[in-house]
Amino acid sequence: MNPKFYDLPQERKQAILNAGFHVFSRNTYKKSPMSEIAEAAGISKSLLFHYFHNKKELYLFLWDTCAKITVEEMTRSGAYEQNDLFGSMDYGMQAKLRLMKKYPDIGLFAVRAFYEKDPEISADIQKSMGKYLDAHAAKKLGKLNPDDFIPGIDLYMMYREMYWASEGCLWEYIQRGALDTDAMEKDFRRLLDFWKSVYLRNNREK
Amino acid sequence: MNPKFYDLPQERKQAILNAGFHVFSRNTYKKSPMSEIAEAAGISKSLLFHYFHNKKELYLFLWDTCAKITVEEMTRSGAYEQNDLFGSMDYGMQAKLRLMKKYPDIGLFAVRAFYEKDPEISADIQKSMGKYLDAHAAKKLGKLNPDDFIPGIDLYMMYREMYWASEGCLWEYIQRGALDTDAMEKDFRRLLDFWKSVYLRNNREK
DNA sequence: AATAGCGTTGACCGATACGGTTAACGGAGG
DNA sequence: CCTCCGTTAACCGTATCGGTCAACGCTATT
Numbered sequence: 001m002n003p004k005f006y007d008l009p010q011e012r013k014q015a016i017l018n019a020g021f022h023v024f025s026r027n028t029y030k031k032s033p034m035s036e037i038a039e040a041a042g043i044s045k046s047l048l049f050h051y052f053h054n055k056k057e058l059y060l061f062l063w064d065t066c067a068k069i070t071v072e073e074m075t076r077s078g079a080y081e082q083n084d085l086f087g088s089m090d091y092g093m094q095a096k097l098r099l100m101k102k103y104p105d106i107g108l109f110a111v112r113a114f115y116e117k118d119p120e121i122s123a124d125i126q127k128s129m130g131k132y133l134d135a136h137a138a139k140k141l142g143k144l145n146p147d148d149f150i151p152g153i154d155l156y157m158m159y160r161e162m163y164w165a166s167e168g169c170l171w172e173y174i175q176r177g178a179l180d181t182d183a184m185e186k187d188f189r190r191l192l193d194f195w196k197s198v199y200l201r202n203n204r205e206k
Numbered sequence: 207m208n209p210k211f212y213d214l215p216q217e218r219k220q221a222i223l224n225a226g227f228h229v230f231s232r233n234t235y236k237k238s239p240m241s242e243i244a245e246a247a248g249i250s251k252s253l254l255f256h257y258f259h260n261k262k263e264l265y266l267f268l269w270d271t272c273a274k275i276t277v278e279e280m281t282r283s284g285a286y287e288q289n290d291l292f293g294s295m296d297y298g299m300q301a302k303l304r305l306m307k308k309y310p311d312i313g314l315f316a317v318r319a320f321y322e323k324d325p326e327i328s329a330d331i332q333k334s335m336g337k338y339l340d341a342h343a344a345k346k347l348g349k350l351n352p353d354d355f356i357p358g359i360d361l362y363m364m365y366r367e368m369y370w371a372s373e374g375c376l377w378e379y380i381q382r383g384a385l386d387t388d389a390m391e392k393d394f395r396r397l398l399d400f401w402k403s404v405y406l407r408n409n410r411e412k
Numbered sequence: 413a414a415t416a417g418c419g420t421t422g423a424c425c426g427a428t429a430c431g432g433t434t435a436a437c438g439g440a441g442g
Numbered sequence: 443c444c445t446c447c448g449t450t451a452a453c454c455g456t457a458t459c460g461g462t463c464a465a466c467g468c469t470a471t472t
Contacts, residue, residue, distance in 0.1 A: 004448090031237040033430065044450050049432065115381055150404070157400040164374025165367045175321050194363040198356070198404055210419090239459065250421050255461065414472085421466075430457070437450075442443100 001061055005051040016041045016048070018103055020062045025108035029059060029118040060124055063113050066106055067128070073099050080136060085144060086196055093166060093188050100174070101181050107174060137163075150201050158199055165191060207267055211257040222247045222254070224309055226268045231314035235265060235324040266330055269319050272312055273334070279305050286342055291350060292398055299372055299394050306380070307387055313380060343369075356407050364405055371397060 005013065019041035023032045034055055038045040052058035074080070077095035082088035099106060114129075116122055141159055149155065169187055173179045211219065225247035229238045240261055244251040258264035280286065283301035288294035305312060320335075322328055347365055355361065375393060379385045 027233045027237050031233050034432085035430080045431090046433085046450055047448080050449080053432095055431070111381075153404065154396075154400050157396060158404075160375075161367065161371045161397075161400065165370040168370025168374055169366075175317070190360075190363060191367070194360050194367065198359065198364075240461085241459080251460090252421055252462085253419080256420080259461095261460070416471080417469090419466105419468085421464105423463090423465100425462075426459105428457105428459070430455105433452105433454080435450105435452090437448105439448095440446090442445085 001053070001057055002051045012041075012043075014102065016043070016051070017062065017065060018105060020058060021066070021103060021105035021109040024059060024062065025105045025112050029055075029116055029121055034058070056121060059113075059121055062109065063125060064128065066110055066113070069103070069106070070099065070110070083143075085140065086192055088140065089162060089166070089195075090192055094185075096170065097181055097185060097188075100170075100179060104174075104179060107170065148201060149199050153199065162195060207259070207263050208257045218247075218249075220308065222249070222257070223268065223271060224311060226264060227272070227309060227311035227315040230265060230268065231311045231318050235261075235322055235327055240264070262327060265319075265327055268315065269331060270334065272316055272319070275309070275312070276305065276316070289349075291346065292402055294346065295368060295372070295401075296398055300391075302376065303387055303390060303394075306376070306385060310380075310385065313376070354407060355405050359405065368401060 005016075008016075016037075019037045019039075022040055023037045026032075032055075034048055035045045037058075038048040041048070048058070052061060073095045074092065077091045077098075079088045079091035079095060082091055096107075113125055116125060137159065141155060144155055146153075146155065149158070166188065169184070169191060173184050173187075211222075214222075222243075225243045225245075228246055229243045232238075238261075240254055241251045243264070244254040247254070254264070258267060279301045280298065283297045283304075285294045285297035285301060288297055302313075319331055322331060343365065347361060350361055352359075352361065355364070372394065375390070375397060379390050379393075
């Protein structure tokens with residue numbers, strides 16, 4: 001990969017990344033043409049090949065960048081330091097929102113890359129998968145104090161439920177196309193309030 | 207579309223449908239080759255063109271069949287007649303499971319078809335969309351008796367939460383590849399129990 | 413045994429799309 | 443005027459696309 005890519009103005013770099021995320025997230029690796037990516041990025045195919053020597057290199061670069069950016073944004077959000085479960089969920093979601101605003105197709109791309117099985121790349125993807133798997137979830141679950149929640153609740157199920165719901169909420173907006181991040185945040189807030197009102201013990205006694 | 211398709215043995219019909227669902231669900235309409243579908247179905251491309259005169263016809267047929275099959279299975283499941291929310295959720299999920307067992311890619315296909323924007327077909331899809339939109343959800347929500355649930359609960363949010371969670375649960379299994387329906391059903395039962403224990407009022411007082 | 417009908421296929425068609433290369437353009441700096 | 447360099451149009455050989463067509467092989471009837 002040509003280091004000159006890094007010298008590009010932020011705007012153009014982002015356009016290229018987003019073009020890549022977009023095309024690769026809508027088709028198999030093999031059926032995602034470089035020409036289409038170049039066109040989506042607003043540059044010529046030749047220039048794209050100037051920065052990335054071949055398709056595989058671009059794809060793997062996108063994958064790495066995707067992981068890097070996500071981890072960065074999540075760390076910066078402070079979600080991992082937060083002790084309160086709902087607070088950490090809140091920060092995490094905000095981080096995801098910021099990410100989706102900058103890279104609208106990064107989520108879809110990550111999912112497809114995760115399950116891509118083209119022999120030309122699947123091995124490389126699997127190798128660097130570790131960065132993505134969220135080890136925080138298990139830790140977080142273990143640290144929860146059952147006394148904070150309604151008696152007898154299945155905490156593991158609660159966590160899965162929350163994860164699925166927030167993911168589902170996100171997807172609903174992603175699929176719709178142009179994403180309205182303000183509406184999304186409002187929606188997510190309502191989810192958070194719902195959780196608190198249902199799962200927390202002190203809220204019950206009011 | 208050639209009516210002789212209906213005379214085919216069930217097994218072969220299903221193989222063709224599944225091949226179509228599979229290929230179209232993994233790529234854009236334009237990038238989903240008929241040859242690949244034929245190969246996945248275990249027949250020659252020529253024979254596929256014998257039953258469906260062109261790609262568009264096949265795609266639209268798949269879309270209609272997808273809607274028809276789903277409505278059929280859901281109706282037969284008795285989910286719509288069930289008054290109890292959780293019972294109806296239970297029956298609905300069972301129906302989906304049976305469906306996914308027979309047509310593993312029908313869910314993915316439906317989602318992609320829903321958001322497909324190729325001008326050659328998007329209009330036709332949008333036109334027949336009504337069959338899919340679930341009008342039952344709103345009705346169901348209106349009929350719920352708030353006294354059955356914990357005081358002050360946001361019933362709309364509860365419904366969305368349940369929908370997302372069950373959808374998320376399904377996806378987790380779909381993506382994994384070969385789907386273990388027994389494990390899925392067990393998992394879903396646990397979800398149901400969790401919901402009952404958290405949302406229902408009488409459960410709280412024990 | 414010859415024939416007719418039918419499900420099925422391999423081979424083929426023209427058009428296009430693919431990944432990747434190359435030579436050249438055009439503007440800025442000396 | 444020359445040189446550098448970001449950028450591109452044009453090009454290459456190959457592969458793939460949707461769709462067609464003639465023929466194969468099997469069965470049933472004559």
